[in-house]
Amino acid sequence: MIEVKGLRIVAGSPGGDAAEIVKGVDFTVKQGEVLALIGESGSGKTTIALSLLGYTRQGCAFSGGSVRVGGTNVLSLDEAGRRTLRARTVAYVAQSAAAGFNPARTVMDQVIEPALLHRLMTREAASAKAVALFRALALPDPERIGERYPHQVSGGQLQRLMAAMALITDPAVIVFDEPTTALDVTTQIEVLVAFKRVIKELGTTAVYVSHDLAVVAQMADRIVVLNGGEVQECGDVDQVLDAPAHAYTRALLAASAGREGLAASSQAAAAAPSVPLLEIRGLSAGYGRVDRHGNPAVRVLDDVNLSIPRGSALGVIGESGSGKTTLARVVAGLVERTSGEVLFEGQPLSSGLHGRTADQYRRIQLVFQNADTALNPSHTVAEILGRPLAFYKGLRGAAAQRRIGELLDLVKLPASTAVRRASGLSGGQKQRVNFARALAAEPSLILCDEVTSALDTVVGAAILDLLRELRRELGVSYMFISHDISTVRSICDDVVVLYAGRRVEAGQRRLLDHPPHHPYTELLVDSVPALKRGWLDAHRNVGNCALPPLSESASGEAEGLCSFRARCPARVEGQCNAVRPPVRVLPSGAQILCHRSADELKLLQPLRGAA
Structure with missing residues (x-):
């Protein structure tokens, strides 16, 4: 479906020296396959991904090589040909959905715009298809969410709406450019699950740009590792993550693992004066x-x-x-x-x-x-x-x-x-x-x-x-x-967990590694992707780890009731919705705001190894 050979892209000011920023890149993607482009900032990930749409940023230009998508030589197309390519063949999901939507127009108008702009279907047919995509992407109230404006939906919902906009024209290839980078962990899980399901159901070929190796492990079939505009390594996900051949790939994996390292010594805190x-x-x-x-x-x-x-x-x-x-x-x-x-x-x-x-x-x-x-x-x-x-x-x-x-x-x-x-x-x-x-x-x-x-x-x-x-x-x-x-x-001595403006848990950093937790903390800890292929599917299929549905709002603040109760798998009917939760002290020393005792929470939550 995709064949990139010897791709070269230069950047420079008019009349000035041109610097080569993509240097002879080669890779192929089979139909229905998901290829991940990974590397640090400046490695050329997004620049290469955008070349699949025949696009370069201002000040950049193609200087060599070829890009073929579905048999079409993308780099030889004129402006009209590129418009046609972007209408039916290749679609793009950007990193910031908030910047990609017009705040003055409804979500539905913008999602169906590509289909109407290229005269691919009637407004009625496009709207019906959009609702079907909203449902496939697990958006709430799919029949009416299109009536809202961008500021009236959450960041995760807006990211999925941008995917619906890309999919409305049935593209053969879709480019995801860091689509979950700015999302919190629980929202990221929902978005990744929705993306993965839709890609599989529609048989879409995808290129997934990311610097998050744990996310790549869940989404991709193969990985291309980039550094300085050059391919350092290319292979199946298991091979690249478990047995990386290139030193740069090993450095990326080490940096990712380093985020799980211990914080600086907290001796300063221990010796601190009594007044905070x-x-x-x-x-x-x-x-x-x-x-x-x-x-x-x-x-x-x-x-x-x-x-x-x-x-x-x-x-x-x-x-x-x-x-x-x-x-x-x-x-x-x-x-x-x-x-x-x-x-x-x-x-x-x-x-x-x-x-x-x-x-x-x-x-x-x-x-x-x-x-x-x-x-x-x-x-x-x-x-x-x-x-x-x-x-x-x-x-x-x-x-x-x-x-x-x-x-x-x-x-x-x-x-x-x-x-x-x-x-x-x-x-x-x-x-x-x-x-x-x-x-x-x-x-x-x-x-x-x-x-x-x-x-x-x-x-x-x-x-x-x-x-x-x-x-x-x-x-x-x-x-x-x-x-x-x-x-x-990695960086902190103590942790405070907030939910809907309330402090639901507080204690030393090690509370994150030692159950039991407050049910919301457990949800956060359990939603961090592991650098392990298949984690996302297992995470969604294991009953104890299934993500509770996201509620539209957290209720209960005014009356002092637990605001997490609508999403809580450990809630006690007749108690959580009627009585203000007490402050409890767990064996780890953490304080939580919950009706459940430490022993009850221990039975309800999976055991984790001490870090």
């Missing part, structure tokens, strides 16, 4: 108009308690919508709390930035998830780092330049990076600059909001190594927000 660096008591917060009782229109956090000793790292995990980012923004003073206390070194913090001292403002820094939007692309790194140095430290001129060099050295970037613009940096380099900007304030606490979720395995592992080193050298503390349990295991 940060303490939160009974915190509630939300958005929208506050009523006369002090309750916001949308309550996001409810009665959250936690503490972070000086020099330690606290992981905050949960699905999208659990309140993780709102918690960080409350601590940073960007969202005002409606009740509760936030103490910094025993002193109360004002709810908003306007009431905080200059020192409090400086010592709590927030590093955002997406460095692309956090950094001004037209500014140089020196300008980006110079602003906090001038604002917090009054440094300018030669003194500022010296400090910029020290900050770049701290985050393992060469001094020459100072003169480069943010738009010219890689994803990993941008995130390092993001950290350097926070470090310019010499903070005591850094709030890390999903700082590695958009990075590939190798770059993400390097950022985690950097965080450990900064913690050792500077004694900085972290609140590390993530939906990636492997990352939290």
Whole structure:
């Protein structure tokens, strides 16, 4: 179905030197087969995948080789031929579904647009086919979900709707470009299961671009390993994962395994003074108009308690919508709390930035998830780092330049990076600059909001190594927000699990490896893909591990009932839906919010080996 021979692609500015970014790539894909393209950022994965649509990014051009899809020489097609190819033969599912949908049009209008644009069927026939695809992709309320607008569906649902848009024209080949990278673990499972089922039922040939080896192990039949625009290794999934022939493949596997490693020593936390660096008591917060009782229109956090000793790292995990980012923004003073206390070194913090001292403002820094939007692309790194140095430290001129060099050295970037613009940096380099900007304030606490979720395995592992080193050298503390349990295991001492704004479990990092857990924590731990072929199918077929259906909303917050009860396999009717759950202490020392005792949970949850 697909034959790529000697593919070469160059990039360069008009009149300037051209650099070869894809260097003689060869591979084939049989009909009905799923081929994975893996490698770190800059390896050429997406560039090669897009060549199957006859497309190159601006500033790039095909310079050699051939790409054949279903017998068609893609690179020889004119513009009309490429439009026809994309109408019926090859479809594309992008990484960010949110960026791929028009917020002003309904989902149905956009899903059926390819079929109408290319005059392949009537609106009625296209709508009926879309509903059938919604059902096949396990979307809720398939008959009416098309009436919604993009902002009215979840991220996982929007990703599946983008797949429906790609499949509406019955393409022979579909390209999936990192379609689950930004999804939390439970949503990712639902999306992967839906993709795999539809591919199998329709007999579609697929190319799956990913840096997540565990996901690739579930989806692909064969793997092509790329580095620097060249093929390093190609083979069946079992061979590549179990007996990699190339040193680069072994390095990728080692980086993936390293995410499961132990965190830095928590001796600093053990020796910390009795007063925590940060303490939160009974915190509630939300958005929208506050009523006369002090309750916001949308309550996001409810009665959250936690503490972070000086020099330690606290992981905050949960699905999208659990309140993780709102918690960080409350601590940073960007969202005002409606009740509760936030103490910094025993002193109360004002709810908003306007009431905080200059020192409090400086010592709590927030590093955002997406460095692309956090950094001004037209500014140089020196300008980006110079602003906090001038604002917090009054440094300018030669003194500022010296400090910029020290900050770049701290985050393992060469001094020459100072003169480069943010738009010219890689994803990993941008995130390092993001950290350097926070470090310019010499903070005591850094709030890390999903700082590695958009990075590939190798770059993400390097950022985690950097965080450990900064913690050792500077004694900085972290609140590390993530939906990636492997990352939290790697970097944190303690863990707080949030669900629908409530703290449902809290304890030391080892609670993730020692059942029993709160049923929601068990769901999160059980939803992390294993680097083992067949894990996804086994995961879906074993009764104890079957994923509970995702509910449209978590109810019960206002009356204090368990908000997880609609999805909980351990719920007790007449109790969970009638009485506020108590706080229980498990044998691991973790605190959970649950009616079930530790012994009951142990019987209901599978045993895991101690890590």
